[in-house]
Amino acid sequence: MLIHDDTIAAIATAPGEAGVSITRVSGPEAFAIAETLFDGKTRPSAMAGNSFAYGRLHAADDGNATLDEVILLAYRAPHSYTRDDVIEIQSHGGSVSARRILRAVLEAGARMAEPGEFTRRAFLNGRLDLLQAEAVADLIRARSDRAASAAVEQLAGKLSDAFNQIYDNLITVAADIEATLDFAEEELPEETLPALSARLRDVVQAMQDLLATWEEGHLLRDGALVVISGQPNVGKSTLMNALLGKSRAIVTDMAGTTRDTIEEHLVVDGVPLRLVDTAGIRDVDCVIEKEGIRRARASMDSADINIHMLDASQALDTQDAAMLQRLDPQRTIVVLNKSDLGNRVDTAALPPDMAYCRSALRRGEGLQALTDALAEHLHVQHNAPPHAVISERHRDLVHSALGDTESALQQLEDGGGDAPILSSQAMREALETLGTVTGRAYSDALLDTVFSRFCIGK
Template sequence: MEIVIIRRMSLYNPDTIAAIATPPGEGGVGIVRISGPAVWPIADALFLPMDKTPVSAREHGTFAYGKVVEADGREIDTGLALVMRAPKSYTCEDVVEIQGHGGAVGMRRILRRALEAGARMAEPGEFTKRAFLNGRIDLVQAEGIFDLIRARSDRAAAAALEQMEGKLSRQFDAIYDAFMEVAANLETTLDFVEDELPDDVFSGIAVLLDRTFRTLDELLDTWDEGRLLREGARVVILGRPNAGKSTLLNALLGFDRAIVSSTAGTTRDTIEEGFVLDGIPLRIIDTAGLRQTDCEIEAEGIRRAEAHSLEAHVSIYLIDASQPLHEEDRLRLEKFDPGRSIIVLNKVDLGHAFPIPDHASCVVEASLISGDGIRELKQAMALTLEKGADLAAPPHAVISERHRHLLIQAHAEARQARAFLNENVEENAVLAAEHLRSALELLGQVTGRVYHEELLENIFSRFCIGK
């Protein structure tokens, strides 16, 4: 009996595609990539090697030096043609890359010539989509390529590289194979009379299911770290006017980004800058001073500050420790979430005008004008972020929101199967098997064992055209 239906839709388009594979703008080298069944006549039409040997007659992995020419023979550029023959190319198709001098005009002219010679413009991510459809990579590896391109820190790049090389895919495959084994064992029991089954058959099925649940939970636990690596963390700096918020922003960044003034209300809008802490990309947001005001512009800045605080992964609240604790500070501190908040007592070099609040879970004493306390604040920020990710662990592949969504559903289906087996294993074996089929189909969508056009569109449309 069939365990799970794998839906394979014929989504491969046999056209030969072309696109500029390098970023727009000036550069030393620009590349136009051409892939598909008609690549050889197209390459021979637009590229004339100096040694007169056509591109189509060259071996895999070789370069030819020559000229890119128009249909009438006029020269467009000089450069190299890299030959990659199927199935040893990125797309598993015949591929030629024309490498010319970098520059927007030159690259557009070469691309236009390739299109005139018979190629069509590639869609976003179509080269990688073909690599998937031709079996070179699975969907998880394709997403790893996307994450590597967009990585904003060394740690994010290292995690994406692991995913691209298949480590995460192997973990998903192991879970899929385990569920497949359980489903197959359940299906087998349906063909036997109850008295003919060995006593340990169903107990063995339960043990394997429970072991797989642990692996599933371990994968789901990597989601917080994956979210931080891919999206970054939002850190908002809050406090009353003149508490030192802009000074703190400049100290964290290492340069003067925000205007620092003793005049209250200098910062009226939010100021955002990127910053990397222990491999996690952060978005540091300096905000307007929190106070009652009649100024509409300043009031709007305060409203935005409060809105950012609700969305932040970490809130840093600054207090001028040299002055008595303001009633507004006291009220705000009582409402803070201790799990994602850090209190910075600034200007401690001028003395303590009040004791450290008893309910404060994370307090850093600082003198930001001299830089004292910055190192301790960074450590506190890392510890707060570590509640969702182990930043001390070596970089490793982590799941995305798409993976998490499918894993949670697969987990629920498998749990339902386990519940049926706990109630009455002989009577509920068919129902348990049905839920395992659903779990298998969901897991199949993670790596692409099961896929459909909408799924591929959602994944590959995010890529740039040349990838």
């Protein structure tokens, strides 16, 4: 265990008015600091771990004026979140009260904690691995039920188990390959290398299975970027408002009403969405609208899903045909709106694998069919049990480890005298990379990146 010689403190609860605020103090001086600030029947220095005490907190100077009535929660190392001695001060909510308490704690000798520093200590003290520490931030950030469930699974160690298993399998195959170096080539039993290749292929498969969870992870963590595009006046802003259930974007019968992109958050079937309404795409001279159209195109290119809207009552024109060609059928849902005015779009002219649905949004019709299509495109299995999914950081590392493992496999299969040496070298590289996923190996720079995503007080 790492012994920290300084004591850190921060307000752990969100700022603003609330019933209770919690100020967290972690480190060797936690109890001594509480001792100087707390008046009550119980002396903090005499408190057992996992106990609490009621009393008053006062500033050390300032004429000993009472700051608040508080409850102290005591945790003795190593039985705490950070595995240091920890005191949590529960005070009345509200930013001012909590800030006054924090100031008193800092004046009594604690240092202001960096973002995520409590969790960083928990990691350094071996209470959590890096994947579990990241799950803490994911859980705090979760914007939907499903995202929260995935984070809880990761916090419980599901993703760590998957990575550890890959790591352990890879290390035993590497060791067994290295063991073959002790044999002269003709002494080696014939089945040895093919058997090792087969085990390595299983590792490759397990890595690929993990990589396949990235897309879902990305949708749950970052939210799916869903962009509503189409020509002016087809009903894009009407759809934005209908999905949000409120009048967010201005709707008029004048083409060119929406000039900038408008982004709002929404949850569909447990998946958080970033929904973007765009300026209608058409040829214009107005510089403002031109810029809006440029932004619309940029959003469409980075979208996870494009909802491309057409006016069902008008036949497709060349502009529509050009836009439809640009869109990726796998990531596009065409909405034929204004079907109350007629159906003049020849659906046979739509790109063959592009999903489409009809709506008459002015009458409130067709929204359900669209959200169903959206849920289907988000590829989220409705009944899949909650499971941990990898993030962008993990994806890049698994990708690189996979490349090395595949080349190790290639070496083995190609055979030749150097195959075992070259193959085990490539596997060592893969192991090194995988170690930085769970935090078996880490640098300060890696921890700085991971924990900079955290809020102060966690």
